[in-house]
Amino acid sequence: MVKVIDAHCDLLDKMALHPEMDFRQDSVYADVSYPRLQRAGMVLQCFAVYLSDRQRITFERLLEGFDLFHQKIAVHNNVQFVRTKQDLESAAAMGRLGAMLTLEGADGLEGSMVYLRTAFYLGVRMMGLTWNQSNWAADGVMEPRKGGLTVKGKQLVRECNKLGLILDVSHLGEKGFWELIELSTKPLAASHSNAQSVCSHPRNLTDDQIKALIVQGGIAGLTFVPWFVKTSEPGVKDILTHIDHICGLGGVRHVGFGSDFDGIDYHIPGLEHPAHYERLANELHKRYTAEEAEGFLSGNWHRFFMENLPDDDGD
Numbered sequence: 001m002v003k004v005i006d007a008h009c010d011l012l013d014k015m016a017l018h019p020e021m022d023f024r025q026d027s028v029y030a031d032v033s034y035p036r037l038q039r040a041g042m043v044l045q046c047f048a049v050y051l052s053d054r055q056r057i058t059f060e061r062l063l064e065g066f067d068l069f070h071q072k073i074a075v076h077n078n079v080q081f082v083r084t085k086q087d088l089e090s091a092a093a094m095g096r097l098g099a100m101l102t103l104e105g106a107d108g109l110e111g112s113m114v115y116l117r118t119a120f121y122l123g124v125r126m127m128g129l130t131w132n133q134s135n136w137a138a139d140g141v142m143e144p145r146k147g148g149l150t151v152k153g154k155q156l157v158r159e160c161n162k163l164g165l166i167l168d169v170s171h172l173g174e175k176g177f178w179e180l181i182e183l184s185t186k187p188l189a190a191s192h193s194n195a196q197s198v199c200s201h202p203r204n205l206t207d208d209q210i211k212a213l214i215v216q217g218g219i220a221g222l223t224f225v226p227w228f229v230k231t232s233e234p235g236v237k238d239i240l241t242h243i244d245h246i247c248g249l250g251g252v253r254h255v256g257f258g259s260d261f262d263g264i265d266y267h268i269p270g271l272e273h274p275a276h277y278e279r280l281a282n283e284l285h286k287r288y289t290a291e292e293a294e295g296f297l298s299g300n301w302h303r304f305f306m307e308n309l310p311d312d313d314g315d
Contacts, residue, residue, distance in 0.1 A: 002041040002281045003294070005256060005301035006274065007126075007221035008102070008170070008192040009045060010263035012068055013052050023073050031261035031273040034076070037097055039275040043298055044082060044091065044098035044305070046126065046191065046258070047073060051108060059115045062108035066122045069101050074123075083123050086312045088305055102168070102191070105131040111152050113159050120163045125309060126189060127160065128168035129153060129176065132203075138176040141202050148175035154183060161185045164310040169193070169213075170221075170258070171203065181212050187308060188213060192223035192258035195242045201228050210246055214254045219304045220246065221258025226268050234268050236280055240287055243296060252292060256301040 011032040015021050018029045026033045037045055049065035051057050074081040080091035082098040091098035101123045107130075109115040119127075129149075130140035137153035139146060149157070153176075160167055161184060169177050170193045180188065190213065196204035205213075205220060213220060222242050223229075230238045246255045261274060270279050277297075284293035291299075 002278060003298040004040050004042045004274075004277050004281075005044040005298040005305075006042060006261075006277075007046045007189065007256060007258035007301060008048055008104075008223070008263075009259060009261045010048055010050055010104075011073075011261070012047050012065055013050050014262045015068055015072055016065070017052075021072075024076065031267075034078070034097065036273050036275040040277040042097055042274060042277075044088065044100060044301070045274075046100045046102045048102045048104040048191075048263075049124075050104035050131070050263070057105075057107040059108050059110050059112070062103070062115075062119065063122075066101065066119070066124070069099075069123075073099050074101075081123060083125060083310070084312045085306050085309045088302070088309065100125050103127040104168075105129070105135065105171070106137045106153075106156060107131070107135040109156075111136045113155065116156060116159055116165075117163065120165050124165065126166040126168050126191065128171050128191065129156070129180075130171050130173070132171055139173040140171050141173050143173055146173055146175055148173065148179045149183070154179075157183050164308070166308055169205075169209075174206070174209070177209055178212075181216065184216075187217035187219075187304070189218055189304065190220040190258075192221050192225070192260045194220075194222050194228045195245045198242050198245050199228060199230055204228055207249060210249050210251060214249065214251045217254075217304075217307070219254050219256060219300055220251070221256050221301070223258050223260045224268055224271050225260050225264050226266065229268060236268060236270050237283055239268075239280065240283060243284075243288075253295060253300055253303070255296055256298070256304075257296070
């Protein structure tokens, strides 16, 4: 059976908008559900807390997002809340869906390292510094001034490294990316970004950025956002073009997937929800060795998380 790890979805934002949604059932409002993840062979799904109302971003609202994850997703018996390496291993051993809590943008931490540590204690294990615009920590990729990390942003990076909270460069401006590469003592992830040389979108990574991630042991999760895959009429096979390119840069062990399901308004035909991962897996097995295909689908993310998540004892 196919095993999949997906580093990014926005189901929590959909659930906040539609409180009646039940994770245990398919919904007309959402791409992601437990039945669809089960059919996909999902061993770990990352659930991002993202506040779509960008005008009111406070720590209180982040807490509501964390609480929603715990009350609607992590609470189920067939779901393993993943905070440590041992949790990830336990999920696989017990045949449960691993669920990791992530944060898309540090805005709601309000510049407070106390709030950052509290988010970590509540289970956040991967965090992007920004969304597309600027915040107190850094400039996002669409911010016109194209600045880097702030003084407090650099403090945030050091504290994340100390805690063992993985830093995510998706949405981060390029200047901030290079400052983060220089400052971070831990490998970085791009949870949902593609190759800019294949599809020229600012949210995609340049070849130099991809190579830098590879050198420091990081990983890129390819996303299914249609306009990040191909400028017009993308298909499932077009995702493989990004894989080919990253592999050509030496990244065969540094690429996985971060679908961005529930964060997009329309989909690549044939890849409308997680249960369709099987179609992507079939195309991967046609082009690559079994070891490579399994690495892209889950093995590379599994290795990255086993190397970078904290241990149960906090080391």
